[in-house]
Amino acid sequence: MTDKRIETPQAIRGTQDIFGAEAEAFAHVVETFERIRRLYRFRRVEMPVFEKTAVFSRSLGETTDVVSKEMYSFEDRGGESLTLRPEFTAGLTRAFLTNGWQQHAPLKLATHGPLFRYERPQKGRYRQFHQINAEIIGAAEPQADVELLVMADQLLRELGIADGVTLQLNTLGDGESRENWRRALVEYFGDHRAELSEDSQDRLERNPLRILDSKDRRDRAFVADAPQIDAFLSGEAQEFFAAVTEGLDAAGVAWERAGSLVRGLDYYRHTAFEFVTDRLGAQGTVLGGGRYDGLVEALGGPATPAVGWAAGIERLAMLVGERGEPSADVAVVPMGAAAEAAAAGIVADLRRAGLTVDMAFKGNMKKRMSRANDSGARHAVILGEEELAAGEATVKTLSTGDQARVPLTGLLPVLKG
Ligand code: ATP
Numbered sequence: 001m002t003d004k005r006i007e008t009p010q011a012i013r014g015t016q017d018i019f020g021a022e023a024e025a026f027a028h029v030v031e032t033f034e035r036i037r038r039l040y041r042f043r044r045v046e047m048p049v050f051e052k053t054a055v056f057s058r059s060l061g062e063t064t065d066v067v068s069k070e071m072y073s074f075e076d077r078g079g080e081s082l083t084l085r086p087e088f089t090a091g092l093t094r095a096f097l098t099n100g101w102q103q104h105a106p107l108k109l110a111t112h113g114p115l116f117r118y119e120r121p122q123k124g125r126y127r128q129f130h131q132i133n134a135e136i137i138g139a140a141e142p143q144a145d146v147e148l149l150v151m152a153d154q155l156l157r158e159l160g161i162a163d164g165v166t167l168q169l170n171t172l173g174d175g176e177s178r179e180n181w182r183r184a185l186v187e188y189f190g191d192h193r194a195e196l197s198e199d200s201q202d203r204l205e206r207n208p209l210r211i212l213d214s215k216d217r218r219d220r221a222f223v224a225d226a227p228q229i230d231a232f233l234s235g236e237a238q239e240f241f242a243a244v245t246e247g248l249d250a251a252g253v254a255w256e257r258a259g260s261l262v263r264g265l266d267y268y269r270h271t272a273f274e275f276v277t278d279r280l281g282a283q284g285t286v287l288g289g290g291r292y293d294g295l296v297e298a299l300g301g302p303a304t305p306a307v308g309w310a311a312g313i314e315r316l317a318m319l320v321g322e323r324g325e326p327s328a329d330v331a332v333v334p335m336g337a338a339a340e341a342a343a344a345g346i347v348a349d350l351r352r353a354g355l356t357v358d359m360a361f362k363g364n365m366k367k368r369m370s371r372a373n374d375s376g377a378r379h380a381v382i383l384g385e386e387e388l389a390a391g392e393a394t395v396k397t398l399s400t401g402d403q404a405r406v407p408l409t410g411l412l413p414v415l416k417g
């Protein structure tokens with residue numbers, strides 16, 4: 001006989017199986033976000049994981065890294081080009097338009113879930129990753145920007161990771177300021193054309209602001225001395241930015257001006273920001289966002305101002321660090337077939353009463369007791385044939401070893417006490 005070994009298919013590169021203490025940290029980030037978005041009255045929305053490719057290519061801009069290099073696009077069986085969402089904003093904007101949510105404007109939305117980008121996998125950078133996301137659609141007022149930033153700050157504080165994470169803030173001005181800045185950047189970088197990375201030589205024609213966001217060392221050398229937006233800001237744009245910073249100061253949110261901060265996507269106007277840390281190596285941006293007043297129009301809707309942010313759950317969870325898995329309150333240890341059957345009912349009652357309960361049902365008594373000890377429970381409820389016949393259980397306090405017989409009907413007060 002030949003040995004036909006079946007080979008287990010490997011997971012897709014850049015995807016993760018998150019388990020145990022890391023999964024607890026991940027869940028903690030999501031739960032904290034869910035709690036805080038309610039404090040700020042953001043409404044929950046669930047979105048499809050895929051959209052027509054045009055949703056992303058039209059809104060993100062053909063020349064962005066995400067659209068030109070990172071999208072997972074495919075033809076479905078009907079020959080339509082679809083894309084796994086690389087970010088939330090474009091799909092949310094599509095939903096805003098196709099569902100007629102204009103009536104709710106200003107609409108505060110929160111969501112979270114997986115996103116897909118074809119990137120070079122490394123620590124903190126995956127091909128399937130997860131974000132929490134918050135947006136305010138239909139608000140032109142700087143108060144909306146402030147509210148989102150204060151919410152992001154509160155999230156980081158409540159996760160206990162605000163120390164060592166800085167808010168870097170910039171304005172890209174209104175359309176006119178941005179255009180004048182763009183022209184100055186083309187002129188400046190044009191003088192160094194041959195020394196720029198190939199990508200940035202290409203960006204020079206198509207999307208010069210993005211050179212400022214380049215991670216290539218050859219480009220970084222010139223970014224420091226590039227013209228800054230401040231020289232090109234209209235009076236209105238200056239006022240808008242001042243209102244944002246005043247709001248942040250009033251709310252006690254620390255920020256730093258970052259004159260060359262631009263966002264990876266094309267549609268930003270006015271406020272642009274990132275929360276960054278040096279505790280995650282090269283993947284130091286944990287949360288980023290800004291105002292995208294041009295996006296709704298890019299998707300064929302009426303002029304609608306909007307602002308939002310997204311944060312990588314994995315990166316936040318890495319800062320949070322591993323979190324212990326919650327321990328049990330009670331471990332139930334049945335011995336023998338009759339006790340095992342009865343235990344199912346007792347365990348169900350205890351859990352319905354809100355206790356966290358483990359049941360040790362594998363192996364001999366010694367194995368079961370050691371499992372009960374490992375569960376972190378305060379009490380073990382030991383059910384033997386003899387106890388059961390008397391309508392009782394032995395309750396053992398695991399830290400002291402003390403034990404007492406307790407009637408089954410009186411278990412709950414003893415275990416809760
Ligand atoms: P980066 O500069 O790190 O590539 P980005 O500008 O592409 O980030 P955004 O599109 O603004 O990122 O996404 C917001 C956040 O989502 C980032 O700040 C980061 O925390 C997280 N993020 C983005 N791409 C990835 C990825 N491939 N893996 C893990 N997290 C990611």
Ligand code: MG
Binds near residue numbers: 264
């Ligand atoms: Mg990126």
